[in-house]
Amino acid sequence: MSFFGNVYDFLTSSDQWHGNESIPRLLGQHVQLTVVSVLAAAIVALPIGILLGHVRTGGAIAVNVANIGRALPAFALLILSVQWVGIGDPTGILTPVQSVPAFIAMFALAVPPMLANAYVGMANVDDEIRESARGMGMNARQMIWRVELPNAVPLVMAGIRTATVAVVATATLAALVDSGGFGRYIIDGIAVNDNAKVFAGGLLVALLAIAFELVLALVQWLVTSPGLRKEGPALAREAMVEQPAL
Amino acid sequence: MTPLLVLAEDIGPKWLYWPWVQDHTEEIRQALVEHIQLTVLAVFFGLVIALPLALLSVRYRRLYGPVIAVTGVLYTIPSLALFALLLPLTGLTRTTALIPLTAYTLLILVRNIVTGLDGVPPDVQEAARAMGYSRSRQILRVDLPLALPAIIAGIRIATVTTIGLVAITALIGQGGLGALMYDGLQREFRTPLTVGIVLSLALAVVADLLLVFAQRLATPWARAGKRRTKQKPFPASWPPQHP
Numbered sequence: 001m002s003f004f005g006n007v008y009d010f011l012t013s014s015d016q017w018h019g020n021e022s023i024p025r026l027l028g029q030h031v032q033l034t035v036v037s038v039l040a041a042a043i044v045a046l047p048i049g050i051l052l053g054h055v056r057t058g059g060a061i062a063v064n065v066a067n068i069g070r071a072l073p074a075f076a077l078l079i080l081s082v083q084w085v086g087i088g089d090p091t092g093i094l095t096p097v098q099s100v101p102a103f104i105a106m107f108a109l110a111v112p113p114m115l116a117n118a119y120v121g122m123a124n125v126d127d128e129i130r131e132s133a134r135g136m137g138m139n140a141r142q143m144i145w146r147v148e149l150p151n152a153v154p155l156v157m158a159g160i161r162t163a164t165v166a167v168v169a170t171a172t173l174a175a176l177v178d179s180g181g182f183g184r185y186i187i188d189g190i191a192v193n194d195n196a197k198v199f200a201g202g203l204l205v206a207l208l209a210i211a212f213e214l215v216l217a218l219v220q221w222l223v224t225s226p227g228l229r230k231e232g233p234a235l236a237r238e239a240m241v242e243q244p245a246l
Numbered sequence: 247m248t249p250l251l252v253l254a255e256d257i258g259p260k261w262l263y264w265p266w267v268q269d270h271t272e273e274i275r276q277a278l279v280e281h282i283q284l285t286v287l288a289v290f291f292g293l294v295i296a297l298p299l300a301l302l303s304v305r306y307r308r309l310y311g312p313v314i315a316v317t318g319v320l321y322t323i324p325s326l327a328l329f330a331l332l333l334p335l336t337g338l339t340r341t342t343a344l345i346p347l348t349a350y351t352l353l354i355l356v357r358n359i360v361t362g363l364d365g366v367p368p369d370v371q372e373a374a375r376a377m378g379y380s381r382s383r384q385i386l387r388v389d390l391p392l393a394l395p396a397i398i399a400g401i402r403i404a405t406v407t408t409i410g411l412v413a414i415t416a417l418i419g420q421g422g423l424g425a426l427m428y429d430g431l432q433r434e435f436r437t438p439l440t441v442g443i444v445l446s447l448a449l450a451v452v453a454d455l456l457l458v459f460a461q462r463l464a465t466p467w468a469r470a471g472k473r474r475t476k477q478k479p480f481p482a483s484w485p486p487q488h489p
Binding site for chain 1: 318323324325418427428430431
């Protein structure tokens with residue numbers, strides 16, 4: 001039996017479609033881990049980044065706070081948060097995060113790119129455009145919503161996409177501690193030396209990551225003002241601040 | 247009667263148990279060396295692949311979109327997944343670690359090299375042509391040196407990112423300092439964990455500073471011209487990162 005035959009058998013066997021470690025269940029966990037942490041980080045990072053970018057001050061602070069968070073590699077961050085809060089099923093309002101240490105690591109990874117990109121996106125909006133908006137009698141709220149944010153969409157979205165990529169990957173690693181998700185197949189497969197299981201896990205994670213990226217590319221296209229749209233949704237990001245402008 | 251067995255002090259929760267570090271200096275040194283080797287090799291192979299891709303993209307603009315799309319998809323795939331996909335092919339070897347590490351540097355390097363080459367002033371290129379530079383000589387002697395700040399910015403991002411990613415290769419039996427961290431996690435013994443994290447952070451900072459220094463050495467004109475042209479340095483992300 002060929003290797004790919006083994007992978008196919010693994011993916012189609014009934015164990016993978018029913019029960020605790022079935023593909024649908026792990027998919028649900030992986031998506032939930034990702035969406036919950038990205039949303040939580042966005043709720044914190046985006047308003048701060050957008051407001052600081054609007055007033056164009058505190059950029060260095062925002063970006064440096066973000067940088068401190070970015071200095072730790074994901075793997076180290078995950079292990080450290082396990083040391084901090086330990087492993088165990090969350091209860092109460094924390095239930096949706098599934099795994100507290102994984103959530104902390106993913107949150108910490110998702111905030112910096114969103115904060116830095118939102119700040120730079122807003123701060124880089126053309127002065128002339130801002131002045132025309134003011135000249136038209138817009139107040140701050142109108143300027144942010146109707147002028148600055150639409151112009152900052154490529155960078156704000158680049159931040160969200162970068163954060164999501166980081167979180168999907170960390171959600172995979174999180175199987176190492178106590179959470180679910182497709183990382184389960186990879187970690188368990190390596191442990192028992194089952195290469196077909198490892199490969200299947202890798203395949204599922206890769207497809208999921210690409211699916212997230214495609215969905216976000218579509219979202220970016222949809223939230224871009226029709227006047228600023230180029231062609232269709234683009235997989236390649238037009239702009240990305242890997243780098244805070246200091 | 248004295249007790250036969252004196253219970254050992256519980257050293258697990260201690261963040262740093264110095265005697266362990268002293269007993270394992272050789273192991274720690276090897277982990278550090280392995281970490282550096284994996285990083286240097288990945289960035290080197292990344293450059294070897296990215297440079298021709300970037301040069302081709304500048305020459306034939308139509309290629310740039312597909313190149314960025316493909317390297318972008320590679321960049322999107324989580325590292326653990328790429329390791330998993332390669333494991334059946336190349337086993338628990340250094341090759342399995344190096345291929346994804348190299349793949350992740352490509353997007354950053356290609357984009358920065360192209361940005362750098364695009365930023366070369368057209369009048370300088372014209373002057374080079376007027377002086378009789380052949381196309382390849384112009385790229386080598388004029389375009390690439392002028393693009394150097396952007397290229398080195400890319401190498402900085404790629405290097406710091408790779409240093410963080412190498413840790414994950416501990417899961418496939420490699421990992422350098424990541425192996426120390428993993429060991430600490432599995433044995434609930436925090437000292438190797440602390441050593442691994444502190445050293446990998448230190449390595450990232452030192453590598454970044456070395457590259458900044460290399461850039462200063464390689465672009466003496468940037469300092470000389472500072473007063474005349476108020477050009478901002480190419481922003482390099484620190485510390486950049488990849489999942």
